[in-house]
Amino acid sequence: MDILGTLQNLWLESGFSAFFMAGGWKNLVMILIAFVLLYLGIVKKFEPLLLCGIAFGCLLSNLSYFVSLGDTNALYHPELWAEFLDSTSPYYHSYGHIMAHCGLLDFLYIGVKAGIYPSLIFMGVGAMTDFGPLLSNPKSLILGAAAQLGVFVAFFGAILLGFTGPQAASIGIIGGADGPTAIYLTTKLAPELLGPIAIAAYSYMALIPLIQPPLMKLFTTEEMRKVRMEQTREVSKTEKILFPIVVSTFVILLLPSTAPLVGCLMLGNLFRETGVTDRLSDTAQNALMNIVTIFLATSVGATMTAESFLNIKTIYIIVLGLIAFSISTIGGLTGGVIMYYASGKKINPLIGSAGVSAVPMAARVSQDVGRRYNKTNFLLMHAMGPNVAGVIGSAIAAGFLLSIFG
Amino acid sequence: MDLVNLQVGHAARIALLGYGVVFLGLLMLMIVIMILGKVMIASRKKAETAAAVEVPVKEVPAEAPKAYAEGSAGEIKLYDTDPKDAAMIMAIVANKLGKPINELRFKSIKEIKK
Numbered sequence: 294m295d296i297l298g299t300l301q302n303l304w305l306e307s308g309f310s311a312f313f314m315a316g317g318w319k320n321l322v323m324i325l326i327a328f329v330l331l332y333l334g335i336v337k338k339f340e341p342l343l344l345c346g347i348a349f350g351c352l353l354s355n356l357s358y359f360v361s362l363g364d365t366n367a368l369y370h371p372e373l374w375a376e377f378l379d380s381t382s383p384y385y386h387s388y389g390h391i392m393a394h395c396g397l398l399d400f401l402y403i404g405v406k407a408g409i410y411p412s413l414i415f416m417g418v419g420a421m422t423d424f425g426p427l428l429s430n431p432k433s434l435i436l437g438a439a440a441q442l443g444v445f446v447a448f449f450g451a452i453l454l455g456f457t458g459p460q461a462a463s464i465g466i467i468g469g470a471d472g473p474t475a476i477y478l479t480t481k482l483a484p485e486l487l488g489p490i491a492i493a494a495y496s497y498m499a500l501i502p503l504i505q506p507p508l509m510k511l512f513t514t515e516e517m518r519k520v521r522m523e524q525t526r527e528v529s530k531t532e533k534i535l536f537p538i539v540v541s542t543f544v545i546l547l548l549p550s551t552a553p554l555v556g557c558l559m560l561g562n563l564f565r566e567t568g569v570t571d572r573l574s575d576t577a578q579n580a581l582m583n584i585v586t587i588f589l590a591t592s593v594g595a596t597m598t599a600e601s602f603l604n605i606k607t608i609y610i611i612v613l614g615l616i617a618f619s620i621s622t623i624g625g626l627t628g629g630v631i632m633y634y635a636s637g638k639k640i641n642p643l644i645g646s647a648g649v650s651a652v653p654m655a656a657r658v659s660q661d662v663g664r665r666y667n668k669t670n671f672l673l674m675h676a677m678g679p680n681v682a683g684v685i686g687s688a689i690a691a692g693f694l695l696s697i698f699g
Numbered sequence: 700m701d702l703v704n705l706q707v708g709h710a711a712r713i714a715l716l717g718y719g720v721v722f723l724g725l726l727m728l729m730i731v732i733m734i735l736g737k738v739m740i741a742s743r744k745k746a747e748t749a750a751a752v753e754v755p756v757k758e759v760p761a762e763a764p765k766a767y768a769e770g771s772a773g774e775i776k777l778y779d780t781d782p783k784d785a786a787m788i789m790a791i792v793a794n795k796l797g798k799p800i801n802e803l804r805f806k807s808i809k810e811i812k813k
């Protein structure tokens with residue numbers, strides 16, 4: 294037995310030796326990025342439920358796949374997915390080919406690629422969301438619409454920076470501040486950008502308490518911020534039950550491409566409100582949501598391979614994502630200011646910034662900033678209206694972009 | 700129109716159209732929800748009126764008013780607690796639990812004196 298030869302083979306097959314081979318340093322950089330993301334998730338608590346999974350998926354992917362070693366032990370195979378998306382390849386859109394050669398994370402990624410996980414997450418979000426504040430004040434929907442401004446400004450900015458139409462649409466949707474919607478649209482339109490877009494979307498959602506308050510101060514006066522809003526009317530159980538049925542019917546008929554997201558969001562909400570499907574509601578908002586979150590986060594993280602992540606486009610996406618978030622906040626605040634004047638100074642424009650979705654973080658920021666200027670102010674429930682309207686608004690924006698570029 | 704290599708002018712048109720579609724969609728949804736709300740309120744009032752006509756009103760001795768918090772929709776009882784302090788406590792509890800305040804039920808708040 295050639296002991297030295299065996300040891301040499303072991304060394305050559307190890308990831309440690311691959312770091313010194315062609316392109317190996319890129320894996321090392323990606324592993325360091327995964328460590329930073331883990332730090333942000335665990336220590337800084339930036340959307341930890343998703344960021345931990347994304348970071349670990351990135352770590353696993355870059356520990357197991359090296360260009361120089363081939364794909365023998367890889368958990369995620371970028372070349373399989375490149376063939377899947379190549380219309381000239383015999384394996385174009387062939388899940389059979391993927392399943393015959395896949396690693397664990399490829400298998401999990403099928404759920405992302407098919408749009409299953411984001412839709413199921415939306416079902417959980419629907420089961421957790423009380424649309425009562427929106428029903429008691431339907432004008433909140435205007436603020437949810439106004440706060441989608443960043444989506445389309447960032448889309449336009451991405452075109453100016455040289456991105457293709459589908460890529461620009463995927464980058465723009467970061468401004469919707471809705472992780473599952475961003476992942477859903479990007480998987481359909483620009484899967485090669487999924488890693489950086491998911492990271493940008495979730496990182497900025499976690500940074501909302503830092504991004505929004507300075508803009509809120511800049512775009513409103515102290516007098517506006519002090520406005521105390523009146524208590525809204527009580528919403529009956531029947532209205533709450535009818536709401537998901539009405540919204541599904543209306544929005545899906547208007548934009549059929551929103552059906553997976555809006556349909557699942559409203560199905561989850563129907564489970565919550567009927568009063569006869571408590572078990573299903575409980576499963577949708579807890580067990581199912583948690584399981585899908587694990588699969589979604591880990592497999593999205595796996596797409597962060599060195600080849601797809603380490604390029605100038607990632608930096609553009611991070612910058613455009615911040616612009617999208619900021620402009621969406623400004624759009625919502627501007628809508629709030631208009632409603633402040635239109636209502637005879639009865640609406641506090643701070644609730645407009647909650648229209649960016651990011652439930653319930655953005656509504657809490659409105660509450661906190663409002664309380665800073667008027668101790669007797671309780672804006673939380675008023676801000677929940679635009680907040681949940683933003684979820685529907687970003688789904689409509691995604692549906693529109695999908696119908697144009699899909 | 701080449702949707703992959705999109706020209707700036709086309710991109711601007713798509714952006715404007717997209718924002719318009721989102722606005723229009725949510726505006727129409729707002730109208731639908733407002734109509735739904737009005738129908739619900741009207742039917743509730745109708746049901747209440749019908750019930751009031753059917754059931755003969757009996758003379759009931761007036762009850763002593765309960766010690767509810769001002770502006771509250773619930774039945775919280777306050778013992779040695781200022782309404783403002785109670786509101787603050789409820790908001791803090793809702794914030795810490797991460798739940799909307801209307802999903803929580805507070806039965807009573809009592810000051811514990813040492």
